[in-house]
């Protein structure tokens with residue numbers, strides 16, 4: 234591959250070629266250009282970068298973060314071996330991991346061309362991973378493992394060859410990602426009839442955070458169901474056939490004897506049956522609805538008991554007064 238013609242100077246050219254509507258592929262090309270043009274690298278990426286190298290992995294980091302970078306390097310080497318064995322896909326080539334130290338470094342490199350909920354970005358066919366060290370939700374090491382699944386798949390499949398629900402669900406399951414509240418996300422979508430089709434999940438990168446969470450939750454459950462049904466051996470078979478024949482549909486037919494529509498129907502029915510009222514246990518719901526409701530009920534119960542007590546006292550006083558009056562009347566008579 235030759236360096237792209239748009240890399241002509243010190244100017245950071247993201248906006249121009251993202252605007253061309255080829256954002257992910259172009260992003261990868263741009264960073265790829267850095268490896269050819271190492272002299273311009275430090276200037277083109279805002280801030281200073283240092284690098285440590287393993288056998289086939291390089292980790293780029295900001296000055297002062299070498300210990301952390303080494304931890305990422307060791308973790309990446311171990312994770313790639315594990316993922317490779319689990320999925321039956323060999324790892325070859327190189328992986329380049331960039332650690333964005335803070336929000337400004339993250340934004341400076343990726344600008345606003347990726348969703349604001351993203352904490353890791355991978356250009357799979359080039360083996361480039363970009364990680365946000367101070368993510369909102371997940372540990373960066375978990376995000377790293379998730380992204381390395383994309384890297385490994387990218388060594389064997391071209392972009393779009395595997396459906397996104399499968400790639401994302403697989404990356405989540407393999408990385409052991411704690412998808413906080415996925416059951417409540419699914420149950421809410423289930424009750425409001427807003428579950429996404431597999432075709433819609435394909436567009437996840439254009440979704441806002443809550444819709445993306447739903448897409449990831451569905452992907453996670455779909456792959457979890459697949460693994461529960463055919464085991465990791467079945468997943469390895471699916472990937473092997475898909476790689477050999479170059480077709481995901483062929484792999485489904487050969488290994489599972491069904492097509493994606495059948496599989497989607499099965500997954501959706503399973504979600505509809507299994508995730509209905511989970512949102513009731515969601516912490517926000519408990520904090521903002523259940524606890525205030527219980528407090529109101531407790532308050533009303535106390536009030537009601539007091540009113541009944543006052544009334545009983547009034548009744549008793551009344552009866553006592555009537556008793557006194559009749560006693561006085563009896564004495565007078």
Ligand SMILES: [Zn+2]
Pocket residue numbers: 379383400401404
């Ligand atoms: Zn992913």
